Amino acid sequence: MEGLSPNHLKKAKLMFFYSRYPSSNMLKMFFSDVKFNRCITSQLIKWFSNFREFYYIQMEKFARQAINEGVTAADDINVSRDSELFRALNMHYNKANDFEVPERFLEVAQITMREFFNAIVGASVLTLTFPKSHL
DNA sequence: TTGCCTCCTG
DNA sequence: CAGGAGGCAA
Secondary structure: OOOOOHHHHHHHHHHHOOOOOOOHHHHHHHOOOOOOOHHHHHHHHHHHHHHHHHHHHHHHHHHHHHHHOOOOOHHHOOOOOOOHHHHHHHHHHOOOOOOOOOHHHHHHHHHHHHHHHHHHHHHHHHHHHOOHHHO
16 A cells, blocks of 8 residues: 655655656665555655645745845856755755755756746736736 | 646645 | 645657
8 A cells, every 4th residue: 555655755866966857666666675656656646746836836935035036137047065055955845854865956957947037028018018907 | 538737626 | 744636649
């Protein structure tokens, strides 16, 4: 019925730093000590789905914050280990802070942030161009 | 139908 | 995070 321990959850979170969309096969390799069945697989996939939700919610949150703080160019957005965004994400996926988050994750997070920034700015431009009834 | 995903709740 | 609803592709 189960097979996934709290440690597996912690391990999954660390894996998230490397891939946001691990395939079921990748999961099977990463969790080679687990006897997979539909429930286990679904469980793990659900975890990553939840991880992504949190990730994207934070992205939108901080992208809007940057806009409100006056940032006008996506290129002015940078994500480093001392960024508020990173602190929020690290707190969520690496609570114990006993793992060194790969540099690659910072790069990806920054790219994501910029994409959200542009998407939000773009959307606001639309509402300004086509106000009220026209949308 | 099955599998995976997002969205929304609690 | 778990559950359930609902969309979508295989």
